[in-house]
Amino acid sequence: xxxxxxxxxxxxxxxxxxxxxxxxxxxxxxxxxxxxxxxxxxxxxxxxxxxxxxxxxxxxxxxxxxxxxxxxxxxxxxxxxxxxxxxxxxxxxxxxxxxxxxxxxxxxxxxxxxxxxxxxxxxxxxxxxxxxxxxxxxxxxxxxxxxxxxxxxxxxxxxxxxxxxxxxxxxxxxxxxxxxxxxxxxxxxxxxxxxxxxxxxxxxxxxxxxxxxxxxxxxxxxxxxxxxxxxxxxxxxxxxxxxxxxxxxxxxxxxxxxxxxxxxxxxxxxxxxxxxxxxxxxxxxxxxxxxxx
Numbered sequence: 001x002x003x004x005x006x007x008x009x010x011x012x013x014x015x016x017x018x019x020x021x022x023x024x025x026x027x028x029x030x031x032x033x034x035x036x037x038x039x040x041x042x043x044x045x046x047x048x049x050x051x052x053x054x055x056x057x058x059x060x061x062x063x064x065x066x067x068x069x070x071x072x073x074x075x076x077x078x079x080x081x082x083x084x085x086x087x088x089x090x091x092x093x094x095x096x097x098x099x100x101x102x103x104x105x106x107x108x109x110x111x112x113x114x115x116x117x118x119x120x121x122x123x124x125x126x127x128x129x130x131x132x133x134x135x136x137x138x139x140x141x142x143x144x145x146x147x148x149x150x151x152x153x154x155x156x157x158x159x160x161x162x163x164x165x166x167x168x169x170x171x172x173x174x175x176x177x178x179x180x181x182x183x184x185x186x187x188x189x190x191x192x193x194x195x196x197x198x199x200x201x202x203x204x205x206x207x208x209x210x211x212x213x214x215x216x217x218x219x220x221x222x223x224x225x226x227x228x229x230x231x232x233x234x235x236x237x238x239x240x241x242x243x244x245x246x247x248x249x250x251x252x253x254x255x256x257x258x259x260x261x262x263x264x265x266x267x268x269x270x271x272x273x274x275x276x277x278x279x280x281x282x283x284x285x286x287x288x289x290x291x292x293x
Contacts, residue, residue, distance in 0.1 A: 003118070004111025006082070007054040013084060015092040019123040019217075020116050022096040027170040031193050031202030033129030036226070037209045038083075038095045044221045045085035047095060051115075052079050059101040059108050082115075089218060094119065098172065105171035113175055117182050123148075124179040125187040126172065127213075129205045132192025135254040136237050140208045141192040147185045151216060155189075158212050163188065189213075194254070196247050197237065203230035 001008040021041070023034025041047070053059060056079040065078035080098045087093070094116070101108040116124060134140045143163040146152055154160075176186045189212060191205045207226045214221055241247050 003115040004107055005053050005058050006051055006111050006115055008051040009049055015119050016090045018092045018094050018119050018121050020094040020121045021125045022098055023128045024098050024100050024170050024172045027100055028128030028130055030129045031205045033191050033205035033209055034127050035097055036206035038097055040221055042083055045087055047083040047085045050082045050084045052081050059104055061102040100170050109175045121184055123185040127189050129191040129193050131195045134192045134194055135251050135258055136194045138258050144189040146187045151187055154216050203233050
């Protein structure tokens with residue numbers, strides 16, 4: 001079965017009340033946070049292949065996403081992968097690890113939504129990570145939005161802030177807007193990562209995202225492994241920061257901003273003892289959080 005180039009594997013599975021989780025490389029997958037969450041979900045529930053784009057060149061420029069030759073001589077061509085998992089709760093999941101399309105973006109979005117409609121998807125969830133103003137020494141901030149009151153209550157419990165991002169974005173956001181016309185609910189959940197950390201996998205981000213998903217879906221995914229890796233990574237980051245005076249100074253101001261805002265939320269009338277931030281840092285933080293250049 002084909003949906004605009006998305007080829008579904010035979011035999012087609014029967015999914016119960018499925019929800020679709022999407023992460024988009026590389027736009028909202030900083031630190032591999034979104035893909036990490038999908039991988040943990042897939043490993044916990046024995047994910048199976050659902051499909052992929054049969055001819056990925058219809059959406060992708062292979063001078064930007066480069067194919068790779070494996071050691072066995074075969075060629076690995078960049079593609080969007082789609083897996084599914086079945087859970088004991090009779091609430092199954094379609095996991096989409098998407099490469100952002102270079103062309104025919106609207107067709108890509110509509111084809112993915114056609115696939116979602118065919119399987120009766122109840123919720124379209126865009127998850128991942130982007131650079132923000134969170135220092136690595138504090139609990140990571142999260143931003144998001146949803147069309148459902150029950151999800152908003154969970155967001156409130158975890159301190160997920162309403163997204164105020166304004167700026168360039170991915171065409172995949174269009175899927176969220178068009179999902180409503182198909183009777184599909186929407187959820188965005190993005191972890192804000194430290195702006196000075198450039199690592200292939202930021203484990204604290206993955207752990208933070210999975211904690212919220214565990215709560216929303218009662219997944220009971222064991223997070224001990226990712227928590228241990230996050231703790232080890234934090235020790236290494238501390239050493240790196242201490243050895244770099246410029247990053248250390250930035251970290252201290254980000255910590256001051258984080259603590260000031262946390263205290264301000266607790267008691268907006270009491271600002272005594274708060275640390276004043278430089279105008280440059282305030283602008284830097286605002287640019288990160290709102291997407292202004």
